[in-house]
Amino acid sequence: MEASSYDLLKVKQILQKYELCDYCLGRQFNLLSKVRDDELGKFLKETLKIETKGCYICSSLMSKIEDFGLKVIDYIKDYEFDSFLVGVSLRAEYTEREDELRAEFKLRGGESIKSSIGKLLGLKISKLSKRVNFKDPQLRILVFPESELIKVKTKSIFLFGRYRKHIRGISQKIRRCYSCKGKGCLYCNFKGVKDSITKILENRISPLFKADKVKFSWFGGEDENSLVLGKGRPFYAEIINPTLRKVNLETLIFKDAIEIKELKYVEGLYKGNFKVKFRAEVNFIPEPKKEQIEEVESFFKDRTIKVITGKGEREKKVYRINLKKVRDIYKVLGYIDGGIHIKNFLMGKEGLEPNLAEKLKCNVILNPSKPFDILDVDLT
Ligand SMILES: [Zn+2]
Ligand SMILES: [Zn+2]
Numbered sequence: 001m002e003a004s005s006y007d008l009l010k011v012k013q014i015l016q017k018y019e020l021c022d023y024c025l026g027r028q029f030n031l032l033s034k035v036r037d038d039e040l041g042k043f044l045k046e047t048l049k050i051e052t053k054g055c056y057i058c059s060s061l062m063s064k065i066e067d068f069g070l071k072v073i074d075y076i077k078d079y080e081f082d083s084f085l086v087g088v089s090l091r092a093e094y095t096e097r098e099d100e101l102r103a104e105f106k107l108r109g110g111e112s113i114k115s116s117i118g119k120l121l122g123l124k125i126s127k128l129s130k131r132v133n134f135k136d137p138q139l140r141i142l143v144f145p146e147s148e149l150i151k152v153k154t155k156s157i158f159l160f161g162r163y164r165k166h167i168r169g170i171s172q173k174i175r176r177c178y179s180c181k182g183k184g185c186l187y188c189n190f191k192g193v194k195d196s197i198t199k200i201l202e203n204r205i206s207p208l209f210k211a212d213k214v215k216f217s218w219f220g221g222e223d224e225n226s227l228v229l230g231k232g233r234p235f236y237a238e239i240i241n242p243t244l245r246k247v248n249l250e251t252l253i254f255k256d257a258i259e260i261k262e263l264k265y266v267e268g269l270y271k272g273n274f275k276v277k278f279r280a281e282v283n284f285i286p287e288p289k290k291e292q293i294e295e296v297e298s299f300f301k302d303r304t305i306k307v308i309t310g311k312g313e314r315e316k317k318v319y320r321i322n323l324k325k326v327r328d329i330y331k332v333l334g335y336i337d338g339g340i341h342i343k344n345f346l347m348g349k350e351g352l353e354p355n356l357a358e359k360l361k362c363n364v365i366l367n368p369s370k371p372f373d374i375l376d377v378d379l380t
Contacts, residue, residue, distance in 0.1 A: 003047045011044050014105055021055035023062035027116055028107050057098050058113060061145055065117055068148055069124040075150045080245045083133035084125055087142045088118045117145055157239040161263035162232030171224035172197045200258050210243035219274045220338045223371045230376030232261040236269050273380045274338035280372035281329050283365040293323050296359045308351045316340050342372050
């Protein structure tokens, strides 16, 4: 450091009027940031033989930052991350005092006290061979230096997977317990909710990532009494606020009544189209004639249908429907676009035009204990 490269007269004027700590003095003159602010501040004071005790700008907050940094490092030690960003929350009066001083002495200034704290802490964390990422860090650390409070939020992790369901009676989404309406009773093991695919998968995935929760996006839905077979139903899982990010997904593949068939890390959610192969056993009232059955089968070959919802109208396709009488019931095999509600299509609920019941001109009765099964889901 060369004393001649600094405006010592100005430094002197400032220090005669205000006490500044090494950090806050150095920061005002450290335009090239080749040295640490506190080293420069100390050097300037030594050159001018001026000593100070307190600090007009930071009230000695800066002197505690080194120790606070150790606290931050301890706080984040359990998080798996490569990139991070430190955000600093400081009352406005700190910056206001600094701005006033800069205006009074016409200092071109450099960093603000806030970003200087962020940088000091960032430097400490970088030493753990982690890098700063301003746009999309894996770990966001928000610090409140005055109260030494630390908050951490991590970037979501996305998984793509497929599940299969080998037993009936488990709904896909979380449902309240029918008998206690969510209060908790013997029937629901005092959980207030029934078993669901959502809960079963979340309970497996969430603890491994030490996450807050998992949000699922499914490729289609099924009845609680449906089976899901074949390759399984695809889904995305967004793991929210995970502590761990490098979980070996092999440990999550399991086969039980509910099975995770496939699981991999992906960058985000991609809305894709899919087709569904299903089977159902139904009764028709009145029973249609053989020609009617044949007619309907050929009608629904690559047939475009309208799906009308509150959000508007979309076109979907039914690729094939096969009806086969076995004793006193009909077995239905279908291959349709994702987004067509299978039960409604079979039974002919409003909002699906045309549909099976309408074309057959009869009532379609599904067996409530096994309404339809998903044989496969193909991504397209
Ligand atoms: Zn200071
Ligand atoms: Zn209950």
